[in-house]
Amino acid sequence: xxxxxxxxxxxxxxxxxxxxxxxxxxxxxxxxxxxxxxxxxxxxxxxxxxxxxxxxxxxxxxxxxxxxxxxxxxxxxxxx
Numbered sequence: 001x002x003x004x005x006x007x008x009x010x011x012x013x014x015x016x017x018x019x020x021x022x023x024x025x026x027x028x029x030x031x032x033x034x035x036x037x038x039x040x041x042x043x044x045x046x047x048x049x050x051x052x053x054x055x056x057x058x059x060x061x062x063x064x065x066x067x068x069x070x071x072x073x074x075x076x077x078x079x080x
Contacts, residue, residue, distance in 0.1 A: 034059030
């Protein structure tokens with residue numbers, strides 16, 4: 001669901017799987033491999049969920065950071 005009432009996005013399991021696989025392949029082409037650390041900085045949406053699943057699928061450790069943090073707080077979270 002989005003922030004506004006009545007605005008929602010529906011995604012099937014098949015669509016989520018396809019998006020997850022595409023993102024996983026994109027991450028691998030960018031050089032991300034098992035054990036690498038990835039920080040996902042996105043609003044809560046289906047693409048963010050697929051990004052988390054893609055990282056898990058290729059074995060990359062991931063952390064999720066949502067908006068609302070100062071630059072310093074964001075940098076601290078990424079380093080952690």
